[in-house]
Every structure is written in C-alpha cells, then in structure tokens.
Amino acid sequence: MALLLCAAAGIAVHQLTPAPAQTVSVLAAARDLPAGANLAGTDVRTVSVPPAMVPDGTFADSAGVDGKQLAVPLREGQLLTDAQLVGPGLLTGAPPGSAAVPLRMADPSSIQLVSPGQLVNVVLTSGNGYEQASASKVLATSVPVLWTSGQEGRASQWLAAGDSDGLLVVAATPAQASALAGASTQGKLFFVLVGSGAR
Secondary structure (H helix, E strand, O other), X not given: OHHHHHHHHHHHHHHXXXXXXXXXXXXXXXXXXXXXXXXXXXXXXXXXXXHHXXXXXXXXXXXXXXXXXXXXXXXXXXXOEHHHEOXXXXXXXXXXXXXXXXXXXXXXXXXXXXXXXXXXXXXXXXXXXXXXXXXEEEEEEEEEEEEEOOHHHOOOOOOOOHHHOOEEXXXXXXXXXXXXXXXXXXXXXXXXXXXXXXX
C-alpha cells in the first residue's frame, strides 16, 4: 500500500512540475564591446534563450564571427546578429536596391563627430576659392551612416590603417548612390548631421 502511495505521489509531483522550457544556443557579447572592435572568441559567449526571442541573423558558434568587425557598440549579454557587423548585413532592413557607399571626407577629423545610425546630408564643394569660385551642392539628404573609420580609431577589416582615414560608409538609394559614386574626384566632400525627422 505504501508503495502505491509513493508511486501516486511521484506521478502527481511529475505532473505538477512544468516541462523544461525549450531553448536555443546563440552568441552574445561577453562584455561591453565598442563599435569598430574586431571580434575574437573571448568577446562572445554562448547563451540559451527561448526561440521566440531569437532575431534573424544570429550566430550559433564563434567560428562565424571570429575576426569580423562590429559596426555598432554592444552591451554585455546583447545577442549578436549579422546586422551589427561590417559587411552585407549592414544593409539589413534597408529598402530594396540600397547600396553601401564609401565616401572619403575632406576633413578626416570630422569623422569623430558621427556614429553609425546617425543621418547625414552629403555635400560636395567644388572650386578652390581663388581661380575657381567655390560652389556647394547637396548630393544626398538624410542618408544613414553604416560605418566610419573613427570607430575606436581602428581600421576596417579590408583596409589598412592609413587607407581608412576619413572614410564614411552610408546607405544610399540607387539614385543617391549614382550621385555619390566618385564624387570625391569632383571636389571636397563634407557631411552635415541632421535629425531623424529630416527625412
């Protein structure tokens, strides 16, 4: 009789105990990481989270991110996705046909004033103010910045340190990309910070 009571009690406890929640393993920042950081295995850790909380573009192991560069800062514990890395993932969510356009600013030090995610107007200034009168033309308005060479003073993963000075990468529509391509050969490029409501 006692054995039956113990068995019944065990069944009751088993039925009252919730089943373990289903989780998946993905990578998260192991510590606060700055934009521009080149990722190594010690910068990320594996965490278990419910599938419903996993965004698209996450990584299951560090082999897929080793050596890649962060386009944005990450807080400790924040899940890592391809949209946070310098590369094709930077255009995630951008309108179809968008292009990542690199631009070299005339004043490299101005890069320190802008961060990924900010909106800028790109301005071309031609002439030299002496023999040729200076004229300014806005080539693109309210384009989002994807990456800058000023991120923690680090070079891009595809450029040497000196080659990336003053470089800014923006997301542009096809028309904007056409106007921006090769613009630095026509004069000096500058940017103007604009608010999010300026679109």
